[in-house]
Amino acid sequence: MPNRKRVTIKEVAREAGVSTQTVSRVVNERPDVAPETRERVLRVIQELEYHPSALARSLIQQRSYTLGVVIAGLKYIGPSRTLNGITAKAEELGYTLLLKEQSRFESNNVHPLLQSLLGRQVDGIIWAVPEVGENREWVREFDSLPVPMVFLAMEARPDLTIVSVNNYGGGKMATEHLLQSGCRKIGHISGPLDWWEARQRKQAWQDTLGSAGIQVSDQHWTEGNWSSSSAEQAIERLFQQYPDMDGIFVANDQMAISVLQAASRRGIKVPEQLGVVGFDGITESPYLWPPLTTVSQDQQLVGSLAVEEVINLVEANLRNKPLAPRKIVVEPELIIRESTAIKMDELAGG
Amino acid sequence: MPNRKRVTIKEVAREAGVSTQTVSRVVNERPDVAPETRERVLRVIQELEYHPSALARSLIQQRSYTLGVVIAGLKYIGPSRTLNGITAKAEELGYTLLLKEQSRFESNNVHPLLQSLLGRQVDGIIWAVPEVGENREWVREFDSLPVPMVFLAMEARPDLTIVSVNNYGGGKMATEHLLQSGCRKIGHISGPLDWWEARQRKQAWQDTLGSAGIQVSDQHWTEGNWSSSSAEQAIERLFQQYPDMDGIFVANDQMAISVLQAASRRGIKVPEQLGVVGFDGITESPYLWPPLTTVSQDQQLVGSLAVEEVINLVEANLRNKPLAPRKIVVEPELIIRESTAIKMDELAGG
């Protein structure tokens, strides 16, 4: 059964015939220990299978080498890829993670979450919940945040450190590509518009068409909630509202999957009658039928940048040289596949 | 800037004119405090924004209300759904999670991971890395595990507590359904066979066909590695090896997506010429074309059961009434959609 007692530094000290202090020095690889002493202590450590308590160490050093991560929507692939980037980089830099999942994206009730993390002495926090509705308002309650924090996927704010994908740029690339591949009646299925990211992508679609001299109206788009299921209705409505649509920018790949299905059902040929562009670059996108053109975002990179930056902030504070907040932007990439047509002028360009 | 000093119990005690012990009593909602004292202390706590250090508490109580989670493959949807189940249940039961991601599924080098968790006084550990190759061998080094542990997705062992989906049963359901829908030449694309789960599904396919009087040979299956990309080659080889195949059980949905694409490319009609069944029940499966028949497994449930069981083990030990290890099996569910034909005898049965 478990619960055989933990071996402490004291026992090692006694067994090795030295003080706990000396054991501590050996464990922390301090130079000022005599070689024989060091060896003897190391041998005892081996024998007793001593492992230091990170807890006790954190308590006295006021530093835990632990980061708090608050995330939402782990059951979706996007957030879990971000988390994957976070775990990999944290491991690499020798930090452990305390994970909290916020059950709803819109929640503003963050104090219990924060306290639970702060009570465990996290050195910094990554707020990996995207900006939705008013769910960033709580930040204003703090004139200063209790530990360094990095926020993901939110609108720029001079007082906060943020890592985001360039959603506007991605939406622009998607729409421009549809224009270049010959589409003129380009519709849009947006994500839920209380999401900052969804608004950015929609705005880019609208602006890009505007720049091309095409006015969009409310007939030309519908709103989904990121899920394939929501897009099922969204695309039906859009087909009705906008019957001569010849291209569509869908705000994520999950919803684009539904669009491909709906097109198949209706016998609409993709890309000949309807060009389709998604957003995200999910791993399945090349294997759909037809393979999906999409704006790929590297969410693992977002996660790993967030870890690097929060550790930068932590260490800068330790050196009493605090770092100014900044916004780090990750650029997405357009991946052209068979769900959009390749036109002459594009071939000429390449 | 961060790093304004932490408010401690001492300051609250001084400010309220009581001992730290009394503050502790108030914080822990102990009954033996005079109402006025309690109120005064509570007021000071409010004013000073005191929040107890969970760290210090864990150190003295030798109990952290923290669980360690070791997981792999977070970039895939399966593991992240399991993690989602874990976070939700842990939150519900008042536990915090320390998350470690093992970079490779096959790793046997678990000691640093374990030590990092144990050094932080986790009360129990969920080993959410599936059994692959020899990656469970390390358990044998322990005559007893240092804290209660629950393992996911592995072969039954009398000495370990395990939560698994019934992969064999799922594979059987898939194959039987193909038989019932009129297929006789049923192929299989397996997962990587060093995975226990992949072997279970393949074995079920083979046994079920055997029971139906159909002998399988090595021409009838190929091996993938769970990814859509691997299935692209696996299905090409299978089409060549087994040209008159009329049904296929694919070991997961990601790979089934590739099979649907390959069928489309070759003009093979699903389900008329080829019945397709996947495994997992990813959220996109209903929105593929045609909608995918699949064996759905509730991975969130697996995660939440693991949390419940590990907490059971922890509390049982605290009461000195250790619980025997057991295996908890989650049953998957066959979801019939348009990628398999519905035959008369099934209609009669329903």
Place this chain on the structure above:
DNA sequence: GTGAAAGCGCTAACAC
């Protein structure tokens, strides 16, 4: 080079 004393923030045990 090494050890003794103090203390991180908290609570268990025992006084009063």
Place this chain on the structure above:
DNA sequence: GTGTTAGCGCTTTCAC
């Protein structure tokens, strides 16, 4: 009811 003492496992400081 409330305070005092001791100590969780470790490191920092300062002797020697």
